[in-house]
Amino acid sequence: MVGGTALALVLSACATQDDVVTLNFFQFKPEAVANFNGIIDRFEAENPDIRVVQNHVPDADTAIRTLLVKDKTPDVLTLNGNGRYGELAEACVFADLSDLTVVEQVRPAVGDIIGELGSCSTGEVNAVPFSSNASGILYNRGLFAQYGVEVPTTWDELLAAAQTFEDAGVTPFYTTLKDGWTVSPAFVNLGGALQPEDFFDRLRAEGSDVAAGEVSFSKDYPEAMEKLTTLYSFGQDGAASRDYNAGNAAFGAGESAMYMQGSYAIPAIRASNPDANIGSFPYPATNSPEDTVVVSGVDVAVSVGRDTEHPEEARRFVEFLMSPEVVQQYAQEQSAFSPLTTGAETTDPALAGLAPYFDDNRIIGFIDHQLPASLPLPQYLQELALGGSVEGFLSVMDREWSKIAARTIPNEKD
Structure with a gap:
C-alpha cells in the first residue's frame, strides 16, 4: 500500500512537471541578474505552470545575433532600446504586443522613443518599455x-x-x-x-x-x-x-x-x-x-519572440514584468525611471533634477540611435x-x- 502511494506521488509529480512550460528569458544587463532572479521567483510562485530560465551572457549583441542565425529566438527578451533593437524589430524578429493593456499605460514620449527606432509594420508595438534612463x-x-x-x-x-x-x-x-x-x-x-x-x-x-x-x-x-x-x-x-x-x-x-x-x-x-x-x-x-x-532612452525594453511556441505564457510573463509594482521596484533598485504613467515619482535624490522633465514629457531620444x-x-x-x-x-x-x-x-x- 505504501509502495502504491509512493508510485502515485511519483506519477503525479511527473504529470505536474510535464504540464510546466519553460520560457527562455534572454536578459542583457549583467548588473540586473539578481533583480530579475527575484522577479522570476515571484512570478513562478504565482504561476506554477510556468518556469522561467534567465539567460545572461557578457556580449548580448553578439549572443542575440548568433541565436537568430541558428533560428533560436528566445521566448521573452530584454534589450536596450537602441538602433540595433530597431534593426531587429524591422526584421520582424519580435511579436506584436499592441494588444497588451500596458501599452496604453506607457508615457507618450517614451512610447514615441521606442516606436521611432523601428517596427515590423505600421501600427505594431514590438517592445514595451520596462525602464527608462536619463542622460544629464x-x-x-x-x-x-x-x-x-x-x-x-x-x-x-x-x-x-x-x-x-x-x-x-x-x-x-x-x-x-x-x-x-x-x-x-x-x-x-x-x-x-x-x-x-x-x-x-x-x-x-x-x-x-x-x-x-x-x-x-x-x-x-x-x-x-x-x-x-x-x-x-x-x-x-x-x-x-x-x-x-x-x-x-x-x-x-x-x-x-x-x-x-x-x-x-x-x-x-x-x-x-x-x-x-x-x-x-x-x-x-x-x-x-x-x-x-x-x-532619455529605453534602457530596458521587453519583447516576445515572434515565433515562440509559448505565446500565451510569454505574454503572461510580460504582463507580470510590466505591472506597476515590478517596474517601480526595478527603477528604484537601478536608479532608473518608470516609463509608466501610473509609476510613482522617483524618490532617488540623485534623479530629482531630471524627474520633472519626465512628468512634463520634455524628453527626447538618443540621437546616436539614429x-x-x-x-x-x-x-x-x-x-x-x-x-x-x-x-x-x-x-x-x-x-x-x-x-x-x-x-x-x-x-x-x-
Missing part, C-alpha cells in the same frame, strides 16, 4: 554648496560654474577619453537639443547626396560640437588614460564637481562610494531654460575631444553618412 550632468552636491555654485539652468551659467570650480582648483568635469563612447552623452544632449526639427528624417531622405542637401552635420551641428569641445576643455589632466570605471570611482570620491554621464552611472558610482552626494540636472544647451529637454551601426561615432568623438577640429569631425560625419547611404537602402519611416 551629474554633480557633487557638497562641492556645489561649498563653493556657493547654483545649479545652472542656462549655457552661460554652466560655463560660469565650470570656471568658478577651475579657478578654485577643483576639476569642473571628470572626463574619460580612454573610452570613446563616454563622449556620446554630450553629443546626444547638445546635438539633440540644437539640431533642426526632423533632422535625421530629412538626412535619410537626401540619400547619399548630403553635400547638396538642406541638412547635414556640417551645416547644422557646428554650434553643438563647439559647445562639446568647450565642456571637454574643462576636463582634468590625463583624461586620455582614464576609462569609464575610473571616472565613476573618481567622481564618487569627489575628484570633480561634475560628470557628463547619465542615470545609468549612478549605481556604479554608489558602488565605489555609497555616501556619494549626487545630484543631476539636464544639459542647458541654450540660454533659454524653457527650451531645455532631457535625453546613426548606422557601421558609422564609428565613438572613435570620431574621441578624436575630437582629444583635440581634433570641429570642422574635420563634421566633414567626416557627412562623408561617412554619404558612403553608407550610397550602399544601403534608405531607412525611411512608414
Whole structure:
C-alpha cells in the first residue's frame, strides 16, 4: 500500500512537471541578474505552470545575433532600446504586443522613443518599455554648496560654474577619453537639443547626396560640437588614460564637481562610494531654460519572440514584468525611471533634477540611435575631444553618412 502511494506521488509529480512550460528569458544587463532572479521567483510562485530560465551572457549583441542565425529566438527578451533593437524589430524578429493593456499605460514620449527606432509594420508595438534612463550632468552636491555654485539652468551659467570650480582648483568635469563612447552623452544632449526639427528624417531622405542637401552635420551641428569641445576643455589632466570605471570611482570620491554621464552611472558610482552626494540636472544647451529637454532612452525594453511556441505564457510573463509594482521596484533598485504613467515619482535624490522633465514629457531620444551601426561615432568623438577640429569631425560625419547611404537602402519611416 505504501509502495502504491509512493508510485502515485511519483506519477503525479511527473504529470505536474510535464504540464510546466519553460520560457527562455534572454536578459542583457549583467548588473540586473539578481533583480530579475527575484522577479522570476515571484512570478513562478504565482504561476506554477510556468518556469522561467534567465539567460545572461557578457556580449548580448553578439549572443542575440548568433541565436537568430541558428533560428533560436528566445521566448521573452530584454534589450536596450537602441538602433540595433530597431534593426531587429524591422526584421520582424519580435511579436506584436499592441494588444497588451500596458501599452496604453506607457508615457507618450517614451512610447514615441521606442516606436521611432523601428517596427515590423505600421501600427505594431514590438517592445514595451520596462525602464527608462536619463542622460544629464551629474554633480557633487557638497562641492556645489561649498563653493556657493547654483545649479545652472542656462549655457552661460554652466560655463560660469565650470570656471568658478577651475579657478578654485577643483576639476569642473571628470572626463574619460580612454573610452570613446563616454563622449556620446554630450553629443546626444547638445546635438539633440540644437539640431533642426526632423533632422535625421530629412538626412535619410537626401540619400547619399548630403553635400547638396538642406541638412547635414556640417551645416547644422557646428554650434553643438563647439559647445562639446568647450565642456571637454574643462576636463582634468590625463583624461586620455582614464576609462569609464575610473571616472565613476573618481567622481564618487569627489575628484570633480561634475560628470557628463547619465542615470545609468549612478549605481556604479554608489558602488565605489555609497555616501556619494549626487545630484543631476539636464544639459542647458541654450540660454533659454524653457527650451531645455532631457535625453532619455529605453534602457530596458521587453519583447516576445515572434515565433515562440509559448505565446500565451510569454505574454503572461510580460504582463507580470510590466505591472506597476515590478517596474517601480526595478527603477528604484537601478536608479532608473518608470516609463509608466501610473509609476510613482522617483524618490532617488540623485534623479530629482531630471524627474520633472519626465512628468512634463520634455524628453527626447538618443540621437546616436539614429546613426548606422557601421558609422564609428565613438572613435570620431574621441578624436575630437582629444583635440581634433570641429570642422574635420563634421566633414567626416557627412562623408561617412554619404558612403553608407550610397550602399544601403534608405531607412525611411512608414
